[in-house]
Amino acid sequence: MFKPGLAINAATTRKQWSLPEAIDGYARLGVAAIAPWRDQLHATGVDAAARALRDAGLPVSGLCRGGMFPAPTAAGRTAAVEDNRRAIQEAMKIGAPVLVLVCGGLPEGSRDIAGARAMVQDGIAAILPDAEAAGVKLAIEPLHPMYAADRNCINTLDQALDICNALDPTRATALGVIFDVYHLWWDPKIAAATERATGRIHGFHISDWTVPLADMLNDRGMMGDGAIDIAGLAKGVVKAGYSGLAEVEIFSDRWWREDPETLVQTCLQRWRNLLQMV
Amino acid sequence: MFKPGLAINAATTRKQWSLPEAIDGYARLGVAAIAPWRDQLHATGVDAAARALRDAGLPVSGLCRGGMFPAPTAAGRTAAVEDNRRAIQEAMKIGAPVLVLVCGGLPEGSRDIAGARAMVQDGIAAILPDAEAAGVKLAIEPLHPMYAADRNCINTLDQALDICNALDPTRATALGVIFDVYHLWWDPKIAAATERATGRIHGFHISDWTVPLADMLNDRGMMGDGAIDIAGLAKGVVKAGYSGLAEVEIFSDRWWREDPETLVQTCLQRWRNLLQMV
Numbered sequence: 001m002f003k004p005g006l007a008i009n010a011a012t013t014r015k016q017w018s019l020p021e022a023i024d025g026y027a028r029l030g031v032a033a034i035a036p037w038r039d040q041l042h043a044t045g046v047d048a049a050a051r052a053l054r055d056a057g058l059p060v061s062g063l064c065r066g067g068m069f070p071a072p073t074a075a076g077r078t079a080a081v082e083d084n085r086r087a088i089q090e091a092m093k094i095g096a097p098v099l100v101l102v103c104g105g106l107p108e109g110s111r112d113i114a115g116a117r118a119m120v121q122d123g124i125a126a127i128l129p130d131a132e133a134a135g136v137k138l139a140i141e142p143l144h145p146m147y148a149a150d151r152n153c154i155n156t157l158d159q160a161l162d163i164c165n166a167l168d169p170t171r172a173t174a175l176g177v178i179f180d181v182y183h184l185w186w187d188p189k190i191a192a193a194t195e196r197a198t199g200r201i202h203g204f205h206i207s208d209w210t211v212p213l214a215d216m217l218n219d220r221g222m223m224g225d226g227a228i229d230i231a232g233l234a235k236g237v238v239k240a241g242y243s244g245l246a247e248v249e250i251f252s253d254r255w256w257r258e259d260p261e262t263l264v265q266t267c268l269q270r271w272r273n274l275l276q277m278v
Numbered sequence: 279m280f281k282p283g284l285a286i287n288a289a290t291t292r293k294q295w296s297l298p299e300a301i302d303g304y305a306r307l308g309v310a311a312i313a314p315w316r317d318q319l320h321a322t323g324v325d326a327a328a329r330a331l332r333d334a335g336l337p338v339s340g341l342c343r344g345g346m347f348p349a350p351t352a353a354g355r356t357a358a359v360e361d362n363r364r365a366i367q368e369a370m371k372i373g374a375p376v377l378v379l380v381c382g383g384l385p386e387g388s389r390d391i392a393g394a395r396a397m398v399q400d401g402i403a404a405i406l407p408d409a410e411a412a413g414v415k416l417a418i419e420p421l422h423p424m425y426a427a428d429r430n431c432i433n434t435l436d437q438a439l440d441i442c443n444a445l446d447p448t449r450a451t452a453l454g455v456i457f458d459v460y461h462l463w464w465d466p467k468i469a470a471a472t473e474r475a476t477g478r479i480h481g482f483h484i485s486d487w488t489v490p491l492a493d494m495l496n497d498r499g500m501m502g503d504g505a506i507d508i509a510g511l512a513k514g515v516v517k518a519g520y521s522g523l524a525e526v527e528i529f530s531d532r533w534w535r536e537d538p539e540t541l542v543q544t545c546l547q548r549w550r551n552l553l554q555m556v
Contacts, residue, residue, distance in 0.1 A: 105489075111507040113464070146424040148464035149505040150489040159466045186391070186426035188437045211383075211428040213494060227427040229389040 001238060002204075002246055002278070005032025006271045007061035009205070009249035010040060013263060015256035019044045023052045029264045032245055033061035035100075041090060050094045061247050062139070062178075062203055063087065063096040068104040069123030070116040070153070077119060080104070084127045091136045098137040098202045100178055105150040116153045121163050124175070132173055139202035140164065141178035144186075146216055157184055157193040164200055171199060179237050180205035180249065182220055185228040194236040201242040206230055206271070207250045220250045223270040231277035238278065246271060279516060280482075280524055280556070283310025284549045285339035287483070287527035288318060291541060293534035297322045301330045307542045310523055311339035313378075319368060328372045339525050340417070340456075340481055341365065341374040346382040347401030348394040348431070355397060358382070362405045369414045376415040376480045378456055383428040394431045399441050402453070410451055417480035418442065419456035422464075424494055435462055435471040442478055449477060457515050458483035458527065460498055463506040472514040479520040484508055484549070485528045498528045501548040509555035516556065524549060 008031050010022045017025055019040040026034050034053070041049050041063070053060060066087040071077045084099075091099045103120040106113060124138065131138045140160040143152035154160050160177045168175045179201050184190055208226030213219045223230055234246070248267045255263055286309050288300045295303055297318040304312050312331070319327050319341070331338060344365040349355045362377075369377045381398040384391060402416065409416045418438040421430035432438050438455045446453045457479050462468055486504030491497045501508055512524070526545045533541055 106505050111505055111510075113505075113507070117466070144424065145422065145464040146491075146494075149487055153464075155464055156466060186423040186431075186433055188395070188434060209427055213424075216424075216491060216494060227384050227389055227391075229391070232389075 001243060002234070002275070003032070003244050005030075005245060006268055007031065007033035007035060007245040007247035008264065008267060009035040009064065009247055011037055011064070012248055012250045012255070012267070013260045014040065016260035016263075019049055020052050023049075023056050023058055025260060025264065027056040027058045029261060030268065031058070031264060033059040033247075035060065035062045035064055035247055035249070036094065037064045038087060038090065041094070046090050046093050053094060060094050060096040061245055062098040062100050063091040063094065064100045065102045066099045066127070066138070067101040067152070070104045070107050070119040072107040072110070077123065081123055081126045084123065085130050088127065088130050088134050088136050092134040096136065098139045099131065100203070101138055101140050102143060103140065103152045103154045105148060105153055113148065113153055120154060121166065124163060125167050128167060128173055128175060137174035137176060137202050139176050139178045141180060142183055144183040156187055157197060158189065161193065161196055161200060176200040176202040178203040178205055179233075179242075181228050181230050181233050182207045182209060185209060185233060190233070191236060194233070194240050198240040201237055201240055203244065204234065204237050204242055204246050205249045206246055207248065215253065218251045218253045220252050222250065222255065222266060223248070223274060231274050234274065234278045279521060280512070280553070281310070281522050283523060284546055285309065285311035285313060285523040285525035286542065286545060287313040287342065287525055289315055289342065290526055290528045290533070290545070291538045292318065294538035294541070297327055298330050301327075301334050301336055303538060303542065305334040305336045307539060308546065309336070309542060311337040311525070313338065313340045313342055313525055313527075314372065315342045316365060316368065319372070324368050324371050331372060338372050338374040339523055340376040340378050341369040341372065343378045343380045344405070344416070345379040345430070348382045348385050348397040350385040350388070355401065359401055359404045362401065363408050366405065366408050366412050366414050370412040374414065376417045377409065378481070379416055379418050380421060381418065381430045381432045383426060383431055391426065391431055398432060399444065402441060403445050406445060406451055406453060415452035415454060415480050417454050417456045419458060420461055422461040434465055435475060436467065439471065439474055439478060454478040454480040456481040456483060457511075457520075459506050459508050459511050460485045460487060463487060463511060468511070469514060472511070472518050476518040479515055479518060481522065482512065482515050482520055482524050483527045484524055485526065493531065496529045496531045498530050500528065500533065500544060501526070501552060509552050512552065512556045
């Protein structure tokens with residue numbers, strides 16, 4: 001069963017609200033938790049944001065994002081690992097239980113996707129002890145294959161689970177995955193992969209896939225407006241033992257033009273509708 | 279080993295050249311074969327096109343496209359099957375050895391992708407006897423997952439092979455797949471899937487994935503300009519027994535603005551460069 005309520009990823013309202021405004025707005029409108037992004041977090045200041053979250057009594061569902069491990073040089077890869085270590089510290093400071101990893105695409109000019117994937121696995125291996133020490137979970141978020149070249153070469157749930165199993169075969173650490181319906185809905189093997197993810201799911205992200213996509217990045221749909229069987233996928237993650245919050249993450253030029261309170265209330269209403277089918 | 283020469287899919291020059299112009303241009307520039315699309319074929323007339331092809335001595339590598347099987351009603355699905363039967367006849371008339379199947383997405387308003395996939399399998403089963411009778415091979419072309427909702431719910435090579443094995447377990451018919459690098463390059467399981475495709479590969483389509491994609495449909499890159507390890511994938515299909523032509527298929531607003539002779543010559547040169555690495 002899902003945890004009652006709904007988390008919202010602050011990217012959903014990033015064009016309307018700064019992080020302090022989102023913290024205030026989400027708390028006021030009954031959102032159960034917020035997932036900040038590091039750019040907004042840095043703009044606010046980590047300590048100031050932590051204070052604002054405490055003052056508002058708003059839990060944090062996760063921090064976006066670590067990752068971006070591949071780089072053409074060893075120095076570049078080391079710099080990426082160092083940046084991920086800072087992200088883990090920031091997650092700890094704001095009480096984020098999980099750091100979301102968008103793992104990175106091919107280094108500039110490279111055609112070696114297998115090599116990039118190996119760099120991702122090495123990068124996660126390097127930061128896993130830091131995450132454990134900080135008590136922050138790491139969650140690999142497989143991204144839709146249309147982002148394989150430039151954003152994330154981890155593109156299926158099975159592939160993310162293969163990395164989890166390679167780095168943490170006994171499930172001793174808190175390495176897991178984010179299940180985002182936008183990225184995974186098309187996968188013909190998603191039912192079996194979801195079952196395989198039992199105990200590894202650290203987050204369930206929702207939005208919808210509308211056609212035609214006006215933009216590969218910023219045209220995600222509101223739940224219920226598109227082709228994704230969100231309720232069906234939600235049943236699968238619950239069956240796989242997930243008992244956390246669902247989290248809305250909508251990057252959308254259309255929704256970024258909307259009044260933010262209306263947007264948040266629409267998210268809450270749509271999730272209530274969906275839950276009746278889960 | 280690839281068959282010497284290079285086929286070009288007529289979509290590559292569709293904004294510059296009608297089908298008769300492409301037949302003439304490709305033959306003159308030393309292209310080894312052409313793959314027409316049905317809209318251009320109908321505009322020319324099937325008999326006239328067949329005559330022009332014979333007169334130019336230009337072989338046909340395939341006909342694009344059949345498929346588009348899912349529909350909300352049984353009548354709609356029957357109409358799709360009938361249209362595919364016409365496509366098989368057209369393929370036979372122009373000497374196309376293979377009909378390329380772009381299988382179709384979700385019916386309007388549907389969220390049942392498993393249901394759409396079943397409709398695809400039923401549709402192919404219905405036309406397979408017609409294809410055999412006509413001596414035309416059917417080739418399922420898995421399309422990139424970004425087209426799952428609206429164009430093709432068959433999105434991985436493994437999934438296409440599962441349909442082949444279900445409908446033709448003994449490989450008695452000529453049901454197979456098109457391997458298009460643009461659609462398949464990201465798949466973490468592509469090496470094993472390619473091996474599994476041995477004897478089933480009816481075409482090898484090439485283009486490249488450049489970033490950022492300006493458009494989901496019409497921003498394919500020229501071979502060598504993007505992130506795809508085309509030579510590596512080509513080695514795999516050769517190892518899987520493919521001995522036909524490579525075929526360029528570039529939908530691109532950028533290349534459609536180019537002089538068509540320059541475009542064709544660029545394709546030929548880029549493939550020669552690639553072949554040195556295969």
